[in-house]
Amino acid sequence: MSYQFASRTNGLRSSAIRDLLKVTEMEDMLSLAGGLPTPDSFPLPDLRREADRLLSEYGPRVVQYSATDGVVELRTWIAEQYAAQLGRPIAVEGQIVVTHGSQQALDLLAKVLIDPGDVVVSESPAYLGAVQSMELFQPRFEVIPGDQDGMQVELLAERLAAGLRPKLVYVVPNFHNPSGATMSLPRRQQLAALADQYELLVVEDDPYGAIRFSGEPLPAVASFTDRVVHLSTFSKIVAPGFRVGWMIGPAEVMSWVARAKQAADLHTSTFAQLLLVNVVRQPGWLDAQKARIVPMYRERCTALADALDATLDERITFHRPDGGMFLWTEFADITDTKVLLQRAVEQGVAFVPGSAFTIDQRPDAKARLSYSTLAPAQLEEAVARLGRALALTGHR
Amino acid sequence: MSYQFASRTNGLRSSAIRDLLKVTEMEDMLSLAGGLPTPDSFPLPDLRREADRLLSEYGPRVVQYSATDGVVELRTWIAEQYAAQLGRPIAVEGQIVVTHGSQQALDLLAKVLIDPGDVVVSESPAYLGAVQSMELFQPRFEVIPGDQDGMQVELLAERLAAGLRPKLVYVVPNFHNPSGATMSLPRRQQLAALADQYELLVVEDDPYGAIRFSGEPLPAVASFTDRVVHLSTFSKIVAPGFRVGWMIGPAEVMSWVARAKQAADLHTSTFAQLLLVNVVRQPGWLDAQKARIVPMYRERCTALADALDATLDERITFHRPDGGMFLWTEFADITDTKVLLQRAVEQGVAFVPGSAFTIDQRPDAKARLSYSTLAPAQLEEAVARLGRALALTGHR
Numbered sequence: 001m002s003y004q005f006a007s008r009t010n011g012l013r014s015s016a017i018r019d020l021l022k023v024t025e026m027e028d029m030l031s032l033a034g035g036l037p038t039p040d041s042f043p044l045p046d047l048r049r050e051a052d053r054l055l056s057e058y059g060p061r062v063v064q065y066s067a068t069d070g071v072v073e074l075r076t077w078i079a080e081q082y083a084a085q086l087g088r089p090i091a092v093e094g095q096i097v098v099t100h101g102s103q104q105a106l107d108l109l110a111k112v113l114i115d116p117g118d119v120v121v122s123e124s125p126a127y128l129g130a131v132q133s134m135e136l137f138q139p140r141f142e143v144i145p146g147d148q149d150g151m152q153v154e155l156l157a158e159r160l161a162a163g164l165r166p167k168l169v170y171v172v173p174n175f176h177n178p179s180g181a182t183m184s185l186p187r188r189q190q191l192a193a194l195a196d197q198y199e200l201l202v203v204e205d206d207p208y209g210a211i212r213f214s215g216e217p218l219p220a221v222a223s224f225t226d227r228v229v230h231l232s233t234f235s236k237i238v239a240p241g242f243r244v245g246w247m248i249g250p251a252e253v254m255s256w257v258a259r260a261k262q263a264a265d266l267h268t269s270t271f272a273q274l275l276l277v278n279v280v281r282q283p284g285w286l287d288a289q290k291a292r293i294v295p296m297y298r299e300r301c302t303a304l305a306d307a308l309d310a311t312l313d314e315r316i317t318f319h320r321p322d323g324g325m326f327l328w329t330e331f332a333d334i335t336d337t338k339v340l341l342q343r344a345v346e347q348g349v350a351f352v353p354g355s356a357f358t359i360d361q362r363p364d365a366k367a368r369l370s371y372s373t374l375a376p377a378q379l380e381e382a383v384a385r386l387g388r389a390l391a392l393t394g395h396r
Numbered sequence: 397m398s399y400q401f402a403s404r405t406n407g408l409r410s411s412a413i414r415d416l417l418k419v420t421e422m423e424d425m426l427s428l429a430g431g432l433p434t435p436d437s438f439p440l441p442d443l444r445r446e447a448d449r450l451l452s453e454y455g456p457r458v459v460q461y462s463a464t465d466g467v468v469e470l471r472t473w474i475a476e477q478y479a480a481q482l483g484r485p486i487a488v489e490g491q492i493v494v495t496h497g498s499q500q501a502l503d504l505l506a507k508v509l510i511d512p513g514d515v516v517v518s519e520s521p522a523y524l525g526a527v528q529s530m531e532l533f534q535p536r537f538e539v540i541p542g543d544q545d546g547m548q549v550e551l552l553a554e555r556l557a558a559g560l561r562p563k564l565v566y567v568v569p570n571f572h573n574p575s576g577a578t579m580s581l582p583r584r585q586q587l588a589a590l591a592d593q594y595e596l597l598v599v600e601d602d603p604y605g606a607i608r609f610s611g612e613p614l615p616a617v618a619s620f621t622d623r624v625v626h627l628s629t630f631s632k633i634v635a636p637g638f639r640v641g642w643m644i645g646p647a648e649v650m651s652w653v654a655r656a657k658q659a660a661d662l663h664t665s666t667f668a669q670l671l672l673v674n675v676v677r678q679p680g681w682l683d684a685q686k687a688r689i690v691p692m693y694r695e696r697c698t699a700l701a702d703a704l705d706a707t708l709d710e711r712i713t714f715h716r717p718d719g720g721m722f723l724w725t726e727f728a729d730i731t732d733t734k735v736l737l738q739r740a741v742e743q744g745v746a747f748v749p750g751s752a753f754t755i756d757q758r759p760d761a762k763a764r765l766s767y768s769t770l771a772p773a774q775l776e777e778a779v780a781r782l783g784r785a786l787a788l789t790g791h792r
Contacts, residue, residue: 036460036461037460039455039457039460042456042459042460044452044456047451047459048448048452051444051447051448052447052448055440055443055444055447056440056444059435060435060436060438060440060635061435062637063438063443063635063636063638064432064433064435064438064635064637065432065631065636066637099661100639100661100664101661101662103659103660103661103662104661107659107660111532132658132659133659133660136507136659235461239459240459240460240461241457241459241460241462241665241666241667242666242668243496243661243663243664243665262528263499263525263529264499264500264503264529264660265495265496265499265500265503266497266499267639268496269637269639269665269668270637270638271638272638272665272667
């Protein structure tokens with residue numbers, strides 16, 4: 001069928017992760033490719049009890065249309081959490097918008113802020129979903145390399161001093177996807193200072209912060225400046241399938257976002273918001289949930305990292321993350337991990353090649369290995385298969 | 397706080413409905429302004445039973461991430477419904493995308509199709525939410541007047557013959573919001589023929605079709621041509637608070653939409669999709685639900701229309717709709733119903749002025765009166781208050 005037009009999506013990259021998920025549905029495949037939380041972490045009995053209570057005691061409002069910026073019970077809980085965390089008040093009316101997952105927060109911000117050719121600062125490697133959300137609005141990405149302490153903010157400072165004026169600066173400060181890096185305290189402080197100095201807007205995307213299994217929590221960039229839109233979500237700490245996240249930020253920016261949210265989908269599911277807030281606001285629930293699930297991620301991360309050290313030794317290098325779901329690795333003597341992936345899939349193991357997390361998608365020696373959905377014994381077997389795939393690519 | 401930039405939303409109109417909802421929260425206000433389904437229609441016991449079953453028997457997948465285009469159970473149900481209704485197969489893989497309410501379907505279509513200056517054909521009056529979704533992408537709206545038989549397709553034919561080449565043609569064929577009009581069969585056929593002749597894409601938005609309380613159902617425009625993206629939703633037939641709608645259409649267009657959906661929010665709530673499809677696919681459920689709720693709307697529509705006839709007589713004119721939630725009215729000797737609204741609110745009744753449903757928002761004598769959330773006695777009282785407001789504006 002022909003049309004009078006082409007689509008604006010023609011330049012939009014397909015998600016390597018999405019294409020890979022088809023492969024990972026193959027029988028007996030051990031997938032290190034996904035970014036799914038471990039299903040063992042989902043509090044199904046608590047959700048069942050609260051769903052039953054909502055649908056029997058609360059009346060029809062739980063399934064009726066509701067406010068664009070979110071149900072007030074959830075916004076109140078969010079404001080309380082952040083007032084404690086950031087050390088300043090966050091307004092229930094005007095500074096919070098509940099979103100359909102934090103992916104939607106990125107889409108709404110891109111929609112209200114980015115005109116074609118605008119500069120967006122991003123780390124490299126970068127979270128693919130953010131790149132996808134934003135590139136539909138045709139920004140020019142200015143890439144700042146990251147290391148094990150997060151985005152190299154000192155390089156950003158140099159480029160700002162040289163005249164760079166970005167529309168926004170996008171960072172994932174805790175247990176970055178894919179790099180696993182946590183931004184250091186001095187870099188957080190420097191980024192906040194740069195935001196104040198140059199009147200920048202920082203987008204601080206923090207889906208993984210609660211999944212810290214090593215070291216002490218660091219203050220958010222938003223605790224050092226109010227020029228931050230801070231994003232988070234219930235996806236990793238409760239469950240992703242409800243698609244409930246949130247954003248907090250300056251009132252003016254949030255008023256733009258609320259209008260775009262209204263045009264995008266009117267509001268996020270009333271039922272899902274009430275269900276989730278009723279679960280998490282029970283006294284002590286969140287601490288108990290963290291105490292239950294954080295050790296799952298710690299154990300799996302350790303199992304994968306130990307197996308890689310034992311089996312692949314100097315054929316692979318990586319830093320052990322302090323939390324989250326991902327090991328970011330580099331293979332010695334490999335020029336394109338997409339080629340390695342083909343061999344790996346034949347051996348029954350999958351991962352995401354590093355090039356999928358770069359703006360230009362040039363082949364590289366890197367790979368993201370996720371440990372979140374496999375048990376320790378499966379992770380060991382996955383590494384054994386990866387070793388066989390490496391041998392077959394003529395490595396060693 | 398100052399920024400390096402202004403927002404792209406600065407040109408975006410605020411929703412008159414949204415602003416009015418604040419007024420309608422006032423105590424003792426009788427609101428004819430909202431577009432909410434009647435809460436009596438929500439099948440809370442059925443939802444409660446299926447939610448319990450999902451969270452106890454289905455395992456963690458019900459709250460895990462899921463496919464961008466929707467869970468397969470729901471897509472299968474949608475394909476079966478439309479195969480029967482349209483008389484041709486609809487592919488479960490490739491022709492369906494589940495959306496976060498049908499509002500999101502409009503946003504995704506606008507996002508993938510509309511470049512600044514592109515022509516979009518819309519009826520006047522128009523559904524405000526569609527206008528809001530699209531205007532962020534800066535189309536030029538070509539307005540075709542509607543009458544009680546829907547968009548005047550013969551005028552569209554003239555403009556196409558004169559060289560008009562729209563990116564899409566947007567219609568609400570059944571019980572239009574706000575006009576209440578149902579597009580006649582000849583116009584549906586003519587619109588389909590024009591789509592084939594000029595290689596157009598028609599967006600057929602049908603949220604209200606199941607709420608028919610008078611006359612016989614008419615075939616969808618999509619039954620006469622496959623150049624249609626057809627939208628619908630569970631919002632009116634089950635409940636809106638889950639935000640689950642869907643779109644079906646040509647595979648190529650739907651592949652663009654699926655990519656935009658992935659960038660927008662990954663996917664629609666897994667839990668909500670499974671819950672709703674498990675309710676509606678029970679044998680006989682949908683027919684029983686319609687038999688239960690359609691009379692509610694019929695009774696309310698009749699109550700409002702009868703009260704208007706009895707109380708306001710020739711001071712107001714309207715056509716009685718065959719379904720849906722709205723009476724579209726015109727007041728005699730009133731030049732701006734926004735002025736009347738101020739008096740009405742003082743008397744304790746609210747409605748939406750007609751200008752809110754036009755692209756240029758020029759004052760007019762029209763108003764949308766919704767009968768969906770008030771009981772018959774309340775509708776009679778609302779009309780009495782409206783009569784007092786009319787008297788106070790110096791009318792009669």
